[in-house]
Amino acid sequence: MVRNELSMQHLQLLKSLYETGSLTRTSAQMRLSRPRASRMLKGLREIFEDPLFVRTASGVSPTARMQELYPDIVDAIEAQKALFQERVFNPDDIDGVIRIAALDNAVLHYLADPISAIIATRPKIRFRIERFDRNTLLALEEGRIDFACFPMTDLPDIFGSIELDRTPRVVVAREDHPLCSLPLPLDPECVSRYRRIRNSARGDLGADIYRIPDVLQKTQVQAVTTPYFTSQASFLLHTDCVAFLPRRTAKLFLSMFPGKLRILPIQGIGGLILHPRLIWHRSSDLDPKSQWIRGMIASHQAPFDVDEDPSGLARTESR
Numbered sequence: 001m002v003r004n005e006l007s008m009q010h011l012q013l014l015k016s017l018y019e020t021g022s023l024t025r026t027s028a029q030m031r032l033s034r035p036r037a038s039r040m041l042k043g044l045r046e047i048f049e050d051p052l053f054v055r056t057a058s059g060v061s062p063t064a065r066m067q068e069l070y071p072d073i074v075d076a077i078e079a080q081k082a083l084f085q086e087r088v089f090n091p092d093d094i095d096g097v098i099r100i101a102a103l104d105n106a107v108l109h110y111l112a113d114p115i116s117a118i119i120a121t122r123p124k125i126r127f128r129i130e131r132f133d134r135n136t137l138l139a140l141e142e143g144r145i146d147f148a149c150f151p152m153t154d155l156p157d158i159f160g161s162i163e164l165d166r167t168p169r170v171v172v173a174r175e176d177h178p179l180c181s182l183p184l185p186l187d188p189e190c191v192s193r194y195r196r197i198r199n200s201a202r203g204d205l206g207a208d209i210y211r212i213p214d215v216l217q218k219t220q221v222q223a224v225t226t227p228y229f230t231s232q233a234s235f236l237l238h239t240d241c242v243a244f245l246p247r248r249t250a251k252l253f254l255s256m257f258p259g260k261l262r263i264l265p266i267q268g269i270g271g272l273i274l275h276p277r278l279i280w281h282r283s284s285d286l287d288p289k290s291q292w293i294r295g296m297i298a299s300h301q302a303p304f305d306v307d308e309d310p311s312g313l314a315r316t317e318s319r
Helices: 008-020 023-030 034-048 066-083 104-121 136-141 214-220 234-240 247-256 288-299
Strands: 053-056 059-062 096-102 123-128 147-148 159-163 168-175 196-199 222-226 242-246 262-263 276-280
Touching: 008 034, 008 059, 008 247, 053 242, 059 066, 059 196, 066 214, 096 136, 104 123, 104 147, 104 247, 104 288, 123 288, 136 147, 136 276, 147 262, 147 288, 159 288, 168 234, 168 247, 168 276, 234 242, 234 247, 234 262, 242 247, 276 288
Parallel strands: 096 123, 096 147, 196 222, 196 242
Antiparallel strands: 053 059, 147 276, 159 276, 168 242, 168 262
C-alpha cells in the first residue's frame, strides 16, 4: 500500500482501533469483515513503517508512534466532517469591512439609513465608501469591493442587482432665476441659454448615465463639471446656472434650502428615468453575508420616486 491510497476509512479504522483496543469490535463498528480490517491494518503498517498496534492479553495496544499519530488522525476526521456540515449563518458573527462604491447622493438616499441601522447593532461590521468610477465594475469582478450603487440597467450577466429606486431627471434653478418667470413647461431653447452644472460620474460601460435632451447637449454651455452632486446646490444658489438632477436629489436640495431653489418642468425630458441599483458580482450570489447585507439595504428603501415605468423593472434581485 502506498500513501496516495490512504483514505478516510483507513483513518477511521486507526481511530476506532485505538479507542476500542479490539480489531473485532472495530470491524463490527465499521461494518467490515475481520479479514478486510486486518488487510487494511497491514497496509497502514507499511505506510507508517511501524506496527502501530501490538497484541496484548485483552486485545491490542497502540505503539508510541500510534500515540503520536492519534491527535492528528482525530483532527483530520473532524476536518472532513466540517466540510459537509451545514453552517448556520448569524449576522452577529460578521467581523470585517463592507466596501461599497457609490456617488455622494446615493449614499444620502440609499445607503445612509441601512448602514446606520447595521452599525448600531453590529459593532464588528465596518463600512468603507469608495467613489464610483470607470474601474468600479472591474473592482467588483476582482473582489476589491463588495457592492456598487449606481443607476445602471444594462449590466453584464456576471453581475446581480436590486433596483433601489426609480426617479426622473428634473431641472433645478434658484428661486429667483429668470427662467422662473417664463410659462411652464419651459422650452428647452430657453433653458439652453443658461450654463449648466454637469455631473461627471461615468460608469464602466462608457455611456454618460446622466444624459440630457439632445437639443441641450448640443447647445448648452457647461459652467462647472463636478463628480459630487451635493456641491451643485451651492453653485445653483449663487449663479444663473441650472442643473439636471435626479428628482430625489432635487427634493433633498429643496428641503435643505427652503424657498431658495425650484424644480422647473421642461418639455421633452419627462421620460428620462434613472434606476439606481445595488450591484454585486455573481460569485457572491449565495454568500450568506452578502445576502444579508443586500436584504438590509433593500428593506430600508423608501417607495419609488415614480410609480410607473415602461421598463417593468421591480425592486427584486435580477437573475
